[in-house]
Amino acid sequence: MPVDASHRHVEPGRSGSAPDGPRSWQGTTLRRQNYSAVLRTILIDGPISRVDIARRVGLTPTAITSIVTSLLAAGLVMEVQPPNPGRDRGRPKVPVDIDPGALSVLGLFIGGTHTSVGLIDLSGHLIAETDVEQVGTSATELIEDIATAARRLMDTASPAGPILGVGASIGGWVDTERGVVLDHVRPHWVGTPLRSRLEERIGLPVVLNSNARAMALLESWLGAAKGVRNFIYVSIGALVASALFIDGKVYDGARSASGSIDHLSVRVRTATRCFCGRRDCLHVAVSDEAVLRLAYEAGVPTSIASVRELAETAAAGDLAAARVLRNRARHTGNAVGQLADLLNPELILLGGSILDAPEYLDDVRRQAAASSHAAPGVADLIRPSVFGHRALSRASGALVLNQYYADPLAYSPLARDARVRGAVQ
Ligand SMILES: [Zn+2]
Structure with missing residues (x-):
């Protein structure tokens, strides 16, 4: 409802x-x-x-x-x-x-x-x-x-x-x-x-x-969607989720389960198995926990405990940290492109810790454009949320x-x- x-x-x-x-x-x-x-x-x-x-x-x-x-x-x-x-x-x-x-x-x-x-x-x-x-x-x-x-x-x-x-x-x-x-x-x-x-x-x-x-x-x-009738809110952080705003209203779905994106396929085999059992789910490719684990496996010091710190490390020249963050942005873009095809929104807002690494938002945009077939100009629709x-x-x-x-x-x-x-x- x-x-x-x-x-x-x-x-x-x-x-x-x-x-x-x-x-x-x-x-x-x-x-x-x-x-x-x-x-x-x-x-x-x-x-x-x-x-x-x-x-x-x-x-x-x-x-x-x-x-x-x-x-x-x-x-x-x-x-x-x-x-x-x-x-x-x-x-x-x-x-x-x-x-x-x-x-x-x-x-x-x-x-x-x-x-x-x-x-x-x-x-x-x-x-x-x-x-x-x-x-x-x-x-x-x-x-x-x-x-x-x-x-x-x-x-x-x-x-x-x-x-x-x-x-x-x-x-x-x-x-x-x-x-x-x-x-x-x-x-x-x-x-x-x-x-x-x-x-x-x-x-x-x-x-x-x-x-x-x-x-x-x-x-x-x-915020950023003031006056917008149709948009998608995508949150990438400790949790991975989205919300559909359709025709001026938040859409819950028949059993309040709309917007679940944890198990969208990122189209590559992930290092960790998702809690659903598969190895290509968005959740295990982009959640904070997954990103930090991938960073540690790539040699980033385990003293780094948040995506914000990881972004600072990447900005200071750590190539492994930068690669992990870029991959996260690309996987997110992949999912966003699929959502854009499904809903044909006026706007796609990104929230969560993905905003702690704003230099990779263009990677999200490029990958969304590459993975979308029915949403022309999708890259231009992707913006950071105000809040x-x-x-x-x-x-x-x-x-x-x-x-x-x-x-x-x-x-x-x-x-x-x-x-x-x-x-x-
Ligand atoms: Zn899964």
């Missing part, structure tokens, strides 16, 4: 912010869609004038004025100073923007080697973030550590407005419907009911999805904000407002 279309995880009633009256009080479907479209436009294009919102959304200026007035009254948006206040002779076009202090969310990003927990405001920006070490911890211990970090953050970082809920993301195969981690290599979790366990420990509703889909969503809102492997908790926070922006009338304070207005309209 597309993330955009899903309203099931953060039911207003569970967050304690629901109107207690009949659903009809919250307005018609069309009215709900209009509020969503206006608020999203302000988020992505703000500060923006009411006239420009009307043009983008396709509603009359009168309708926009009415919606913006109610958003202002609810404290969700604010008027800001126009860029050239003295120059407009007609009626002043006072732009509006999201009021970041209206609401906040928690974001939990459980990565391959560490977890970050962040507090995020309504405009998707980070208020505060903390890291949780996860090496050598069991699922139970890690969930407890995350909950402790989340509670500490809420106590110390003074959230902007009420906390709406928690967006959590993890690598591997995540069942977004049931909130269960079906299969995850590192940490090794199989069938872990992560959503319910986090809800129990933190006391807030949780939206769960994969790391790559969370990153794709953040890039589409505030890379930074701001990870913001990406997870975007999962819950995305549900909020899909239907803001379902949540307080608009839900309360809609009940009053709905009764008289």
Whole structure:
């Protein structure tokens, strides 16, 4: 199910912010869609004038004025100073923007080697973030550590407005419907009911999805894919994954397994056997662990413990390190070319530790062009993501904000407002 279309995880009633009256009080479907479209436009294009919102959304200026007035009254948006206040002779076009202090969310990003927990405001920006070490911890211990970090953050970082809920993301195969981690290599979790366990420990509703889909969503809102309807996000790091963003929405797939690229063939025999048993899988050719192992086998000192350090060694003239990184880039390009043929995207964003060696991105581009048959100009579509492997908790926070922006009338304070207005309209 597309993330955009899903309203099931953060039911207003569970967050304690629901109107207690009949659903009809919250307005018609069309009215709900209009509020969503206006608020999203302000988020992505703000500060923006009411006239420009009307043009983008396709509603009359009168309708926009009415919606913006109610958003202002609810404290969700604010008027800001126009860029050239003295120059407009007609009626002043006072732009509006999201009021970041209206609401906040928690974001939990459980990565391959560490977890970050962040507090995020309504405009998707980070208020505060903390890291949780996860090496050598069991699922139970890690969930407890995350909950402790989340509670500490809420106590110390003074959230902007009420906390709406928690967006959590993890690598591997995540069942977004049931909130269960079906299969995850590192940490090794199989069938872990992560959503319910986090809800129990933190006391807030949780939206769960994969790391790559969370990153794709953040890039589409505030990053390199702003305004792009169709793109692929490919993450090459401790984990290897992709996310498909199709027709303006993150695509989960029928069983939430879309974007799995671990076992795409790199068309050469790899030195190590993949956990699936084969010897030509992308995962064992390009993951951080695989790249470092290949580097050690090629004579690079074992004191080098990260791809960043390996890239520095290569830049200092180590030919073996450079060769390993170039091969990683080529294998990645091979996979990217195949994905481009499948999806014909407008853009392909790369994230993860592959960005720690930017001098090899042209090797990715060249190999993608060589391995693609149906995606003309694919080399020009490949770009580094803005957030890379930074701001990870913001990406997870975007999962819950995305549900909020899909239907803001379902949540307080608009839900309360809609009940009053709905009764008289
Ligand atoms: Zn495999």
